[in-house]
Amino acid sequence: MKATPAQVPMKERIKEVATDMLIAHGSSGFRFQQIAQALDCTRGNIHYHYRHKHELVEDVTIEYCQRTIGHFDQIWLSDSTLSQKIQLSMQFNEMRYLKRNPQGDTSHPWSLIARMRLESALITPAAREALARYSHELQRSVVAGVRRAVEKGELRPDTPVEMVALPIIEMANSADPITRDAGRFDRLRQMYQAVDRLIHDAYGMAGHRPAP
Structure with a gap:
């Protein structure tokens, strides 16, 4: 059962609203007063948890990066086939896209990581480190997933693992x-479907080709 707003701690509610505002408008596009209005509380409630905006941006960015790599680890370190992992990665991105583009044909921003990369000069060193760590962990996870596909006989033994992983990471x-x-x-x-097809056409073993 999903918790009601009254059951969610105020600090978590602040971070939820801040995440939405950061994705939509960037770090310069929101104020504590806007968060207070969205939560129907005072600015003092916000300052009780975060003295400065950069502290809130840092906290939100670090947690978002951790959650995102956690999702990708669940996908890429599992025993699913490579095609399933590519499909699940696409579906994870689609879920986040549809949260902010529910009609499916709009171009609103939907990734905090993408937004914060554009604003790397404006965020704290700890937030920048979280972004860098996310990039490193994403590469580690996808490379491990591709290597597992080779070990399971889905891809040829001579598959260049890191080269195959690169377009998926990008x-x-x-x-x-x-x-x-x-x-x-x-x-x-x-693009996900094309990469899946190209990888298996180039390096796939018989019986492990994606459906047309």
């Missing part, structure tokens, strides 16, 4: 701007 890193440029999610879906 799609994850560029997912938000791809959908914003296209104005819909379909383009990113097509």
Whole structure:
């Protein structure tokens, strides 16, 4: 059962609202007063938990990066097939896209990581470190997933694992701007499907090709 707003601690509610505002407007596009209005509380309630805006941005960025890599680890370190992992990665991005683009054909920003990368000069060193750590952990996770596909006989033994992992990693890193440029999610879906097909056409073992 989902907790009601009254059951969620105020600090968590602040971070939820701040995440939405940061994704939509960036760190310069929101104020504590706006968060207070959204939560129907006073600015004092916000300052009780966060003295300065940069502290809130840092906290939100670190937690968002941790949650995101946690999701990708669940996908890429599992025993699913490589095609399933690519599909699940696409679906995870689609879920986040639809949260802020429910009609499926709009180009609103939807990734805090993409937004904070654009504002790296404005955020704290700890927030920048979280972004860098996310990039490193994403690469580690996807490379491990591709290597597992080789070990399971889905891909040929001579598959260049890191080279095969690269386009998957870059799609994850560029997912938000791809959908914003296209104005819909379909383009990113097509890219995931194309990469899956190309990988298996080039290195797939018999019986492990994705469905047409």
